[in-house]
Amino acid sequence: MASLATLVQGGGQTAVEGGHFEPFFPGLVVLLPLLGFLANGFLALQHARASADAVRGGAELDLGDPSSRPATHTLPTWIGPGVMAVAFLITLVNFTRMLGAHLDEPVILHYWTWIATGTFTVDAALQLDQLSMIMMMVITGVGTLIHVFSVGYMKDDPGYPRYFAYLNLFVFFMLVLVMGSSYALMFVGWEGVGLCSYLLIGYWFSDREKADAGKKAFIVNRIGDVGFLIAMFLLFKNFGSVDFVPVFHDAETLVYGGGLVTAITLFFFVGAIGKSAQMPLYVWLPDAMAGPTPVSALIHAATMVTAGVYLVARSSVLFALAPLSSAVVAGIGVITALFAATIALKQNDIKKVLAYSTVSQLGYMFVGVGVGAYAAGVFHLMTHAFFKALLFMGSGAVIHSMHEAYHATHNHEDPQDMRNMGGLKAFMPITWVTMWIATLAIAGIWPFAGFFSKDEIIWYAGAWAGAENAPYPQLYTVYWILALAAAMLTAFYMTRMMVMTFHGANRTGDEESKHLHEAPPVMWVPLAVLAVLSVFGGWINVPEALSSGWAGLGGILPMGEWLHHWLEPITAQAHHIQEANLGTYSYYAPFGGGEALWAAISTVAAGLVVLVSIRLVGGRTVVPVKDDAAEMSGFAKVLYNKYYVDEFYDRVIVQPILRASRFCWKVIDAGIIDGVVNAVGWGSKGIGWVVSMFQTGTVNTYAFILTVGVLFVLGASLF
Amino acid sequence: MITEALVLSAILFVIGTFGVLVRRNAIIMFLCIELQLNAVNLSFVAFSRVFGIDGQIFVFFVMTVAAAEAAVGLAIIISIFRHYETVNVDSFNLLKW
Numbered sequence: 035m036a037s038l039a040t041l042v043q044g045g046g047q048t049a050v051e052g053g054h055f056e057p058f059f060p061g062l063v064v065l066l067p068l069l070g071f072l073a074n075g076f077l078a079l080q081h082a083r084a085s086a087d088a089v090r091g092g093a094e095l096d097l098g099d100p101s102s103r104p105a106t107h108t109l110p111t112w113i114g115p116g117v118m119a120v121a122f123l124i125t126l127v128n129f130t131r132m133l134g135a136h137l138d139e140p141v142i143l144h145y146w147t148w149i150a151t152g153t154f155t156v157d158a159a160l161q162l163d164q165l166s167m168i169m170m171m172v173i174t175g176v177g178t179l180i181h182v183f184s185v186g187y188m189k190d191d192p193g194y195p196r197y198f199a200y201l202n203l204f205v206f207f208m209l210v211l212v213m214g215s216s217y218a219l220m221f222v223g224w225e226g227v228g229l230c231s232y233l234l235i236g237y238w239f240s241d242r243e244k245a246d247a248g249k250k251a252f253i254v255n256r257i258g259d260v261g262f263l264i265a266m267f268l269l270f271k272n273f274g275s276v277d278f279v280p281v282f283h284d285a286e287t288l289v290y291g292g293g294l295v296t297a298i299t300l301f302f303f304v305g306a307i308g309k310s311a312q313m314p315l316y317v318w319l320p321d322a323m324a325g326p327t328p329v330s331a332l333i334h335a336a337t338m339v340t341a342g343v344y345l346v347a348r349s350s351v352l353f354a355l356a357p358l359s360s361a362v363v364a365g366i367g368v369i370t371a372l373f374a375a376t377i378a379l380k381q382n383d384i385k386k387v388l389a390y391s392t393v394s395q396l397g398y399m400f401v402g403v404g405v406g407a408y409a410a411g412v413f414h415l416m417t418h419a420f421f422k423a424l425l426f427m428g429s430g431a432v433i434h435s436m437h438e439a440y441h442a443t444h445n446h447e448d449p450q451d452m453r454n455m456g457g458l459k460a461f462m463p464i465t466w467v468t469m470w471i472a473t474l475a476i477a478g479i480w481p482f483a484g485f486f487s488k489d490e491i492i493w494y495a496g497a498w499a500g501a502e503n504a505p506y507p508q509l510y511t512v513y514w515i516l517a518l519a520a521a522m523l524t525a526f527y528m529t530r531m532m533v534m535t536f537h538g539a540n541r542t543g544d545e546e547s548k549h550l551h552e553a554p555p556v557m558w559v560p561l562a563v564l565a566v567l568s569v570f571g572g573w574i575n576v577p578e579a580l581s582s583g584w585a586g587l588g589g590i591l592p593m594g595e596w597l598h599h600w601l602e603p604i605t606a607q608a609h610h611i612q613e614a615n616l617g618t619y620s621y622y623a624p625f626g627g628g629e630a631l632w633a634a635i636s637t638v639a640a641g642l643v644v645l646v647s648i649r650l651v652g653g654r655t656v657v658p659v660k661d662d663a664a665e666m667s668g669f670a671k672v673l674y675n676k677y678y679v680d681e682f683y684d685r686v687i688v689q690p691i692l693r694a695s696r697f698c699w700k701v702i703d704a705g706i707i708d709g710v711v712n713a714v715g716w717g718s719k720g721i722g723w724v725v726s727m728f729q730t731g732t733v734n735t736y737a738f739i740l741t742v743g744v745l746f747v748l749g750a751s752l753f
Numbered sequence: 754m755i756t757e758a759l760v761l762s763a764i765l766f767v768i769g770t771f772g773v774l775v776r777r778n779a780i781i782m783f784l785c786i787e788l789q790l791n792a793v794n795l796s797f798v799a800f801s802r803v804f805g806i807d808g809q810i811f812v813f814f815v816m817t818v819a820a821a822e823a824a825v826g827l828a829i830i831i832s833i834f835r836h837y838e839t840v841n842v843d844s845f846n847l848l849k850w
Contacts, residue, residue, distance in 0.1 A: 730846065
């Protein structure tokens with residue numbers, strides 16, 4: 035077991051340079067979720083076998099009574115969140131140790147050689163640096179909270195152990211994605227999280243629609259993955275390696291803005307578009323809401339979908355060398371942010387609103403990394419993980435409560451439709467308060483986390499437009515305006531969601547509303563923790579201009595530019611390239627005004643939008659779904675139908691592919707190929723039938739044919 | 754001299770062939786095959802007068818094989834007769850399409 039010891043210890047050579055960072059069992063962080071997956075997976079198989087036996091015996095496994103639940107159902111409660119909590123604690127130790135050390139170079143932990151062919155080698159190695167550490171903290175930290183929440187949310191589900199097995203496996207792959215020391219290893223995690231996403235979206239696979247949603251997510255992601263692969267091939271062809279350290283070192287030799295680096299970064303971005311649900315490949319994310327709500331919180335809000343942002347931030351050196359690619363990244367980001375925000379205005383399914391909101395916020399992150407503010411992009415990634423996980427889990431608590439109310443009264447209404455909610459604050463006060471905190475955070479209201487992260491992104495978009503040698507200044511001015519507009523829309527649709535869900539009169543039904551209840555502690559405690567993070571999480575990266583100004587109450591509040599400095603070793607090279615080619619940022623918005631002024635304007639505007647939408651939506655009478663026969667018209671109908679994008683894809687891509695497939699099947703396969711094969715078969719059979727007529731079984735016939743044959747041969751040889 | 758021998762050999766061979774083709778009695782067909790073999794033997798011997806001793810050596814081989822063949826063939830015919838109580842070749846025609 036010596037190899038296992040080195041595995042968790044991080045054996046091999048540990049290139050500790052420029053500091054005294056001593057890794058603390060970093061391998062265990064990755065290994066623990068994998069062990070959790072194996073244990074839970076084993077239990078899930080046992081559980082499935084036991085249920086099948088029970089069904090064969092004519093009985094049903096009774097999960098209703100908590101005391102009589104089998105061990106296969108109760109053990110994952112401890113294993114699933116348990117491994118996550120331990121992994122988080124180990125990450126925390128590593129994090130505090132890295133805080134103490136000044137780390138200029140990443141720490142690479144080699145375990146074994148994974149691929150060795152000729153000149154190309156890929157090691158199974160983990161990379162510990164400031165960026166992967168932040169990602170690990172978010173994944174294990176938020177992941178632990180979501181695992182705990184899942185215990186309450188999924189406790190009555192018959193597939194409980196399978197659920198935790200998938201969830202643990204997801205965390206394992208996600209950690210591989212962010213901790214791998216090469217693009218190849220990152221791709222392993224990249225594909226692994228895609229697989230887990232598919233498994234968890236289609237978790238209730240007996241429902242056709244949900245199974246299809248899983249397939250859609252997987253297929254759309256594959257389109258992006260092709261881009262990732264091509265980019266990786268280009269890297270290998272030009273650098274002979276796909277490890278981060280040598281690639282970024284050799285990237286200095288590339289021509290600034292050259293075709294090669296532009297191609298590489300654009301192909302990487304195609305991968306990011308798929309994984310992070312950007313235009314035009316965002317369509318899978320809203321459908322992914324078919325999965326259990328904690329899954330939406332973990333995979334489709336906090337972690338997996340941010341992998342694209344991580345990819346761009348990790349490749350910051352390459353993107354800094356390609357101004358065109360960066361403009362495309364920011365452009366796609368801002369268009370997606372605005373587009374998805376407008377769709378969210380008209381959705382009635384609480385999870386769909388949050389799904390489009392996630393797409394929109396991911397767009398912001400891409401704006402951040404697209405305008406060279408890599409720290410700001412990662413910052414928004416982090417704060418978004420806090421408040422969006424909180425929003426999703428809060429909506430999960432609401433859906434849980436609504437579902438039980440409808441279940442108890444045998445009502446078949448949709449528990450996710452906000453038109454059936456209303457006035458829930460009386461029934462679920464904790465959920466109400468925590469979700470309002472997250473809503474104010476995402477809306478960009480001071481002093482909540484989202485205000486600082488989103489504002490920084492918008493600010494950099496504007497500042498980039500005024501940089502000395504900005505490549506496309508007018509374009510970035512447009513980005514800046516669109517980003518501001520999308521921020522206002524965010525404030526509106528989130529407030530609309532909160533008002534429709536929690537305020538006004540209750541529309542659930544008189545009998546049903548008696549069954550509405552607050553979530554149990556196992557569910558609301560994670561909400562409360564995330565609520566605290568959603569308030570204070572933004573204070574770790576406040577620029578000097580704000581923290582010493584009004585936003586920090588003149589320096590009274592404990593704010594600082596910590597994250598910016600923390601990520602400096604990662605972004606330094608990219609910033610160096612930017613400054614050499616673009617000059618410094620203008621530090622003025624396109625229409626004048628400094629950072630503090632525009633931050634004040636945006637938060638006041640967002641606050642006004644929140645207040646106005648409370649009046650607007652609160653003043654409107656919403657009727658329950660069953661009574662709702664309102665016909666929409668004009669642009670509202672277009673928004674309600676999500677710009678008909680799914681219908682468009684169906685018409686332009688899916689149907690032609692189906693038709694082509696049917697042609698290949700009916701005409702080419704069944705017609706030509708099967709026809710040829712069958713003709714050969716029938717032909718052989720026919721010839722065989724003719725020839726078999728000579729086999730009469732009569733000796734004399736054979737003798738006669740023999741004689742004739744001999745005479746024929748003799749005659750032929752004579753003449 | 755050799756011409757007469759070859760003519761005789763040819764006549765015997767044709768008689769043998771004819772017998773194999775038209776007779777239905779397995780024993781008779783067998784005898785006719787022997788006749789064919791011996792017709793060939795005759796021509797071998799005749800040719801050995803012109804071309805040397807090789808033809809006669811070959812005759813010994815043919816006779817050896819013919820003896821072995823006769824043993825096996827007759828055994829088969831007896832076996833068939835025990836089964837069908839006849840040696841008419843039209844009666845056993847099961848081995849066909």
